Amino acid sequence: MKVMNNTEIKNMFSLEGKVAIVTGGAGSLGEGVATGLALHGADIVVTGRTLETLQETVKKVEAVGKRALAVVCDVTKEEQVKEMVQKTLDAFGKIDILVTVAGIAKRFPAEEFPVDAFEQVMDINVTGTFIPCKIVGNVMKEQGYGKIITVSSVRAFAGHPGGYAAYGTSKGAVSLLTKQLATEWAKYNINVNSVAPTIFWTPLTQEVLEDEKLKKIFLDRIPMGRAALVQDMVGSTVYLASAAADFITGQVIYVDGGCTAG
Numbered sequence: 001m002k003v004m005n006n007t008e009i010k011n012m013f014s015l016e017g018k019v020a021i022v023t024g025g026a027g028s029l030g031e032g033v034a035t036g037l038a039l040h041g042a043d044i045v046v047t048g049r050t051l052e053t054l055q056e057t058v059k060k061v062e063a064v065g066k067r068a069l070a071v072v073c074d075v076t077k078e079e080q081v082k083e084m085v086q087k088t089l090d091a092f093g094k095i096d097i098l099v100t101v102a103g104i105a106k107r108f109p110a111e112e113f114p115v116d117a118f119e120q121v122m123d124i125n126v127t128g129t130f131i132p133c134k135i136v137g138n139v140m141k142e143q144g145y146g147k148i149i150t151v152s153s154v155r156a157f158a159g160h161p162g163g164y165a166a167y168g169t170s171k172g173a174v175s176l177l178t179k180q181l182a183t184e185w186a187k188y189n190i191n192v193n194s195v196a197p198t199i200f201w202t203p204l205t206q207e208v209l210e211d212e213k214l215k216k217i218f219l220d221r222i223p224m225g226r227a228a229l230v231q232d233m234v235g236s237t238v239y240l241a242s243a244a245a246d247f248i249t250g251q252v253i254y255v256d257g258g259c260t261a262g
C-alpha cells in the first residue's frame with residue numbers, strides 16, 4: 001500500500017464514487033446510515049422486505065444528490081440476497097461498502113423465553129448478518145477490496161436485566177463473526193468491523209422508552225446520560241467505510257456514551 005500525499009490524507013474520509021449496500025434500509029438507523037453515507041459521497045442500495053417502506057430512504061438519498069436503488073430482500077434467505085447483490089452489480093458495477101443494519105429485538109425473562117422467539121432473533125440478527133457478508137464478501141474478494149460494517153450492540157459486551165437472552169446472545173455472535181471474517185478476509189483487502197451502539201429511541205426500543213422505570217435503568221448505565229442519536233452511528237460508520245480506516249479491521253467500536261467503560 002502506498003504512502004498518501006497531503007491531498008489524499010485530506011480526502012481520506014470521502015466516500016465519493018463509492019457504492020454502498022445498506023440492509024434494513026427502511027428502519028430508523030438504516031435510513032440514517034444510508035443518508036449519511038450518501039452525504040459523504042456514496043451511491044446507495046437499500047434493502048428490506050417491502051419496497052414501499054424503502055422509498056422514503058430512496059427519496060432522502062436522492063435529495064442529497066446521490067443515486068439510490070431499493071431492492072426487496074429478506075436477509076435470512078440466501079437466494080434473495082444473491083439476487084439483490086446481482087441487481088446491485090447490474091446497476092452500479094461494484095460494491096465498495098456493506099452495512100448490515102437489519103435486525104430485531106425480542107425481550108422476555110430468560111426462564112420464560114419462547115424458543116421460537118429466541119430462534120427468530122438468532123436467525124435475523126446472526127444468519128441475517130452472515131448471509132449478506134458471505135455473498136458480498138465473494139464480490140469484494142474478486143474486486144480485491146471492500147469495507148464491511150456489521151451492527152452489534154452494547155448488549156454484546158455484558159448482560160443486562162432487561163430480558164436480552166436472545167438479543168444479547170445474537171449481538172455477541174455478530175461481534176465474534178466480525179472478528180472471524182476480518183481474520184479470514186484480511187488477505188483479500190476486506191476490512192470487517194462492527195459498530196456497537198447503546199440505546200437509540202427507535203421503534204425497536206419503543207417499549208423501553210414507554211416504561212419510565214426501565215428507561216431510567218438504561219440511562220443510569222450511560223455516563224454521558226443520554227441515548228444515542230442517529231448522527232453518532234453515522235460518524236462511526238462513515239469512518240469505518242472510508243480510507244481513514246484502511247488499517248482497522250476486526251474491531252467492535254462501541255458508540256455508547258461510555259456505557260462499556262465502567
Ligand SMILES: NC(=O)c1ccc[n+]([C@@H]2O[C@H](COP(=O)([O-])OP(=O)(O)OC[C@H]3O[C@@H](n4cnc5c(N)ncnc54)[C@H](O)[C@@H]3O)[C@@H](O)[C@H]2O)c1
Nearest residue numbers: 024026027028029074075101102103153197199200202204
Ligand atoms: N435502536 C437501538 O437502540 C439499537 C441499539 C443497538 C443496536 N441496534 C441495532 O441497529 C439495527 C437497526 O435498529 P433500528 O433501531 O433501526 O431498528 P428498526 O426496527 O427501525 O429497523 C430494523 C430494520 O430491519 C428490518 N428487518 C428485520 N428483519 C429483516 C429481514 N429478515 N430481512 C430484511 N430486513 C429485515 C426491519 O424491517 C427494519 O426496517 C439493528 O440491528 C439493531 O439491533 C439498535
